[in-house]
Amino acid sequence: MTNLAVILVNSAVARGHQVAVRHDDTALTYAELDDASAGFAAVLQDRGMRPGDRVAMSMPNVPLFPVVYYGILRAGGVVVPMNPLLKAREVAYVLRDCGARVAVAFPLFAEEVARAAAEVGAECLVTEPSAIQDLLTAAEPLSGVVDREDGDPALILYTSGTTGTPKGAELTHGNLVSNTATAAETLLQAGPDDVLFGGLPLFHAFGQTCALNTSVAAGATLTLLPRFDPQRALEVMCRDGVTVFLGVPTMYSALLHAELPDGFDASRLRVAVSGGAAIPVEVLHGFERRFDATVLEGYGLSETSPVASFNHPDRPRKAGSIGMPIRGVEMKLVAGDGCEVGPGEVGEIVIRGENVMKGYFNRPEATAEAVRGGWFHTGDLARVDEDGFYFVVDRKKDLIIRGGYNVYPREVEEVLYEHPAVAEAAVVGVPHAVHGEEVAAVVALREGADATAEEIRAYVKERVAAYKYPRIVTFAAELPKGPTGKILKREIVVTPS
Incomplete structure (x- = not known):
């Protein structure tokens, strides 16, 4: 049985x-x-x-x-x-x-x-x-x-x-x-x-x-x-x-x-x-x-x-x-x-x-x-290292291709979470006339914290390759989530600049 x-x-x-x-x-x-x-x-x-x-x-x-x-x-x-x-x-x-x-x-x-x-x-x-x-x-x-x-x-x-x-x-x-x-x-x-x-x-x-x-x-x-x-x-x-x-x-x-x-x-x-x-x-x-x-x-x-x-x-x-x-x-x-x-x-x-x-x-x-x-x-x-450990890079559908370069949102999100003012973050791609897609970040700040889009952008720019950092940074009170609390990127709408 x-x-x-x-x-x-x-x-x-x-x-x-x-x-x-x-x-x-x-x-x-x-x-x-x-x-x-x-x-x-x-x-x-x-x-x-x-x-x-x-x-x-x-x-x-x-x-x-x-x-x-x-x-x-x-x-x-x-x-x-x-x-x-x-x-x-x-x-x-x-x-x-x-x-x-x-x-x-x-x-x-x-x-x-x-x-x-x-x-x-x-x-x-x-x-x-x-x-x-x-x-x-x-x-x-x-x-x-x-x-x-x-x-x-x-x-x-x-x-x-x-x-x-x-x-x-x-x-x-x-x-x-x-x-x-x-x-x-x-x-x-x-x-x-x-x-x-x-x-x-x-x-x-x-x-x-x-x-x-x-x-x-x-x-x-x-x-x-x-x-x-x-x-x-x-x-x-x-x-x-x-x-x-x-x-x-x-x-x-x-x-x-x-x-x-x-x-x-x-x-x-x-x-x-x-x-x-x-x-x-x-x-x-x-x-x-x-x-x-x-x-x-x-x-x-x-x-x-x-x-x-x-x-x-x-x-x-x-x-x-x-x-x-x-x-x-x-x-x-x-x-x-x-x-x-x-x-x-x-x-x-x-x-x-x-x-x-x-x-x-x-x-x-x-x-x-x-x-x-x-x-x-x-x-x-994902990637797998020499020891057999797997590291998820992103969903195939979430991959951003900017000017022919692959940008994996999770890598940029890791850097955003290191910023002391950031509580939640999601990185998505938006259409761009020249690059095909542009990297955009939507950020929810910690209670009582303050940061500008320019500050967030500069913080990430110092820590990743030039084609990866988000040119577009917007703020939200909170990010949309599914029933388990998972952030729903499909519900995030960013207007291309």
């Missing part, structure tokens, strides 16, 4: 009385989480759900999320997590595309989901927080876990993309069991004494595998924060004795600049994990100095379950690197002609292994374009 839900069953048997998930004053032990998910599985089966049926869910980071998530899985269903902030039109697209018969919604977001479900002919099942108690007292919870095979789908994650409609990356039970085990055992080295920070959205691959599933597999405690706020995050870290922090670069930057609460104590924090985007080296070192914990950067995508490479805790680390491929995974860099490039050269990251998706749901052409010759083509550009 390969059903991902078995990780919960095993932890419930081994340590049923330990707290599995916490949100402020609400806590569920492993026994309670196991029983409630079995009750929810029975609810779904009573509605005619069969193994392989897709069930969408729209929920924030609350204890009911894992109840529903593992309930769907143990009934043999395929989980289709949705961002709870999606509007009815967007929800309807997902429900129609994946063919979901049931959509589970948290009350706060139920109106949009109900409208979408009615439009496509699906059932909307609204789950109140009090439903946990009802499920615990259900007369006929599902006995055991429905048997699934390695290659059976467990999850469909819709990737936003920058063009076209979202595609559903179909991840199998084998994909997720493998990636979860590696994250728990060799990357985080998590155990029952650990408390993992649950501020990453659980509907996202990073939050699901590295926070929720890893915590459950390790028999640890996951403390949830429904909406990331640096002050609340610091309070949760202190109150619950967080040992493993997981976040995206903007979270680290926010914590680095936040005021510490009175009596703040994060002495139990032993490791922090960054993913989702490249973390500026200056932010990484600043966080380590402030919180006295090692930051380990990794890399992955929805299509890779998500972890593909990591700075392993038992090996030397290189700041600014995404580390090396994890066990069961191969990575290499290829040029446009598909030939592998050597150390120090820039190429596209391609991946194969037990973490790579089954394909895009009902999109054979898109799958064939992304997975060629058994290798998943990521669209990310």
Whole structure:
């Protein structure tokens, strides 16, 4: 049996009385989480759900999320997590595309989901927080876990993309069991004494595998924060004795600049994990100095379950690197002609292994374009050094070509983050009549800081080649971000000068 839900069953048997998930004053032990998910599985089966049926869910980071998530899985269903902030039109697209018969919604977001479900002919099942108690007292919870095979789908994650409609990356039970085990055992080295920070959205691959599933597999405690706020995050870290922090670069930057609460104590924090985007080296070192914990950067995508490479805790680390491929995974860099490039050269990251998706749901052409010759083509550009450490340069689509020279935005952004007045920065290309593209920087300043465009431009000019520094510098109160806190460059508009 390969059903991902078995990780919960095993932890419930081994340590049923330990707290599995916490949100402020609400806590569920492993026994309670196991029983409630079995009750929810029975609810779904009573509605005619069969193994392989897709069930969408729209929920924030609350204890009911894992109840529903593992309930769907143990009934043999395929989980289709949705961002709870999606509007009815967007929800309807997902429900129609994946063919979901049931959509589970948290009350706060139920109106949009109900409208979408009615439009496509699906059932909307609204789950109140009090439903946990009802499920615990259900007369006929599902006995055991429905048997699934390695290659059976467990999850469909819709990737936003920058063009076209979202595609559903179909991840199998084998994909997720493998990636979860590696994250728990060799990357985080998590155990029952650990408390993992649950501020990453659980509907996202990073939050699901590295926070929720890893915590459950390790028999640890996951403390949830429904909406990331640096002050609340610091309070949760202190109150619950967080040992493993997981976040995206903007979270680290926010914590680095936040005021510490009175009596703040994060002495139990032993490791922090960054993913989702490249973390500026200056932010990484600043966080380590402030919180006295090692930051380990990794890399992955929805299509890779998500972890593909990591700075392993038992090996030397290189700041600014995404580390090396994890066990069961191969990575290499290829040029446009598909030939592998050597150390120090820039190429596209391609991946194969037990973490790579089954394909895009009902999109054979898109799958064939992304997975060629058994290798998943990521669209990310990187270099690998002589020691085998990978360094992401940028997305292929973000590459700026100025006057025939390649400018990698991340390199310029690293310099911008070193400026004492800069809190956030993004570098993009804008059309230029002579050079083809011009380098532009959009900057958000730290609270109370002051700097002019001329000062920022001069600072970068001193530190990079002449063709790389941003001729255009604009300021914003904050940069647009996605649900995980990742800066969305596609939403940045800079008017060419």
